[in-house]
Amino acid sequence: MSQVVLPVEGPHVQCHTCNLVMSIPESIQDEHWECARCHSIVHQRKPNSIARTLALLIAATICYVPANIYPIMEMTSFGYKRSDTIVSGVLYLFIDGQWPLAVVVAVASVVVPLLKIVVLFGLVISVLRKSQWHPQDRAKLYRVIEEVGRWSMVDVYVVTILVALVHLGSLASVEVERGAIFFGAVVVLTLLAAQSFDPRLIWDQIEDENE
């Protein structure tokens, strides 16, 4: 492990844990360097960012299908059983007249994960094709999609509360169904995918053009 000091000239690297900017004598791609301040491993770019992001996105896409096809919970009320997928849950809310809630859940659970997957795929493709398209907008898109992704956990939490609360035997009870774990997987995989994507790659193509 090597320490680094702080002269201004020459190539720099920034620690992505504590944001310290350090000067480096040459490229540190193949060596292990520690941040001078917080001792995290320092990289110029997240290692294998594109490969890891793609792998996670593909896994998330594969999980997205069963997450929506399988029901996420089964509610028993007065002896009558009803299985709900994410989409059917939204439709029931609409039918019950709960429009604002239906929209919230529809956006959070159906639109957001799909959007996150599509946008991240788009960003990866834009980097692979060395696109020059509006880097500020792409960076902003990345930031927004990274923040918004967590909201798709709403349905998992709804099921959690219902399971904990409604346990009156055949009078009323709730059981978790297969869809829930696939849905949780989509959230986790897209979260990790956004984390593994290195937004600096968007700017690398622009810099090369200017040289």
Next chain:
Amino acid sequence: MRLIGCYECDGVAEEPLVPNGGSAVCQRCGATLFRRQRETVAITLALVIAAGILLIVANAFPLLLFELQGQQTSATLISGVLSLWAQAEYPVSALVFLTTIFAPMSQVALLLYVLVPIYLGWRNPWAIVAFRWVEILRPWSMMEVFLIGVLVALVKLTEQAEMTLGIAFWAFALLIPTLAGAIAFLDAEIIWRKLEEGQ
């Protein structure tokens, strides 16, 4: 003269002098680089302590009360996690536990562990590791999403049963802006520099 870097576009610049409460923005890509908050230790510490108290209340008391045909049940955060576990949904249970109990609690505990010694002027050898973990855990704390989930569950049940909001719900509702405020007032750069000095 200190250098600061843009985490998103890799630009390096000289650190500008930013007035208290102001922020610096990257010239190239528009990302916010930092928000300067000189009283960060005192303010953040106060908010984190408040958050800690609220967190204890939010976990100890019921979130929702449900009554149907004279029978009453209630749910706390832990009972939710345990009910999922009891239904053999181990990964979902673990995920809910991580995002609504473990991550927020660890953040509060770690922040206290880092900030209290700074405030009291003590030396703290593990503070750097602790502060790294605060950053690592941040995306995994999803309490505000959980709160909306509670509301959706409430609405789904409200026509079939008597529903009441429990104390923990209000504790949660207060906890979210408190913790958000703590994060907002946390000027990480100032903390890192204090930790550096302490070494």
